[in-house]
Amino acid sequence: MSSMTRDILSVIQNSMPTFSKGQRLIARFILESYDKAAFMTASKLGKTVNVSESTVVRFAAELGYDGYPSMQKALQEMIRNKLTSIQRIEVANDRIGNQDILSMVMQSDIEKIRMTLEETDRASFRQAVDAILSAHRIYILGVRSAAALADFLGFYFNLIFDNIVLVHTTSASEIFEQLLRVGPEDVVIGISFPRYSSRTVKAMRFAKDRGANVIALTDSEASPLAEAATETLLAKSDMASFVDSLVAPLSLVNALIVAVGRRRNEDVEQIFADLEQIWSEYGVYEQVEEENH
CATH class of the missing domain: 3.40.50.10490 (Glucose-6-phosphate isomerase like protein; domain 1)
Incomplete structure (x- = not known):
């Protein structure tokens, strides 16, 4: 596991003074709810904290990642073995929302096989x-x-x-x-x-x-x-x-x-x-x- 993966929360915390107002909103949300942020698209994360998708993408670049997916992967790797069962349920509920559960679960499985x-x-x-x-x-x-x-x-x-x-x-x-x-x-x-x-x-x-x-x-x-x-x-x-x-x-x-x-x-x-x-x-x-x- 790379040091960037392990230390992403520390990097965000230490970089807080250099962030713009919009980037600070993203940073605070990730620090407080990294278990949810790790599974959000750039668009969803932006809407959640009331900033544009492009601001989220620039935030990832500011941290040294070559794109938002790289930052998201780093977050997922960091929490991979840390999520409690309760957190898993909360994240799953957020992801599913009002979607058809049967379709979402099977489509997700198809994607995992691919x-x-x-x-x-x-x-x-x-x-x-x-x-x-x-x-x-x-x-x-x-x-x-x-x-x-x-x-x-x-x-x-x-x-x-x-x-x-x-x-x-x-x-x-x-x-x-x-x-x-x-x-x-x-x-x-x-x-x-x-x-x-x-x-x-x-x-x-x-x-x-x-x-x-x-x-x-x-x-x-x-x-x-x-x-x-x-x-x-x-x-x-x-x-x-x-x-x-x-x-x-x-x-x-x-x-x-x-x-x-x-x-x-x-x-x-x-x-x-x-x-x-x-x-x-x-x-x-x-x-x-x-x-x-």
């Missing part, structure tokens, strides 16, 4: 796939809402590999107990989005210290998971809501499963052929049909 597709580093993705395929053991870790992604990834990887460890996270001590034997030939996949899990970050640092290949699935290079990872896969999530939007991360997980499955194509075909035979032999399909009736 941004993830455009920004995913293909080399990092291939290296992550290579590391997974050559690993002695594959540990998968995700807590809170990220646990659903970890379970999903673990379910399909468990069909493809016989060396999967889905780390259960009842307590911090349990995580380290399950990672006790992690080593240089292993891969640890850590999944977390704002607000980031300190348990996941600590476990990833431990695995990296033990020489393991650590893959982070997170939302930003500024994420603490990225700092602890040897490879980082980025998926956009929406933190300005008490509900974590995991559509783009799930799509990236899907791509990872398919890429690994394609490289193990013959094995995967044999696995499902064996499963079909077992299901048929033990009457699994018949049982399902009976239950449905």
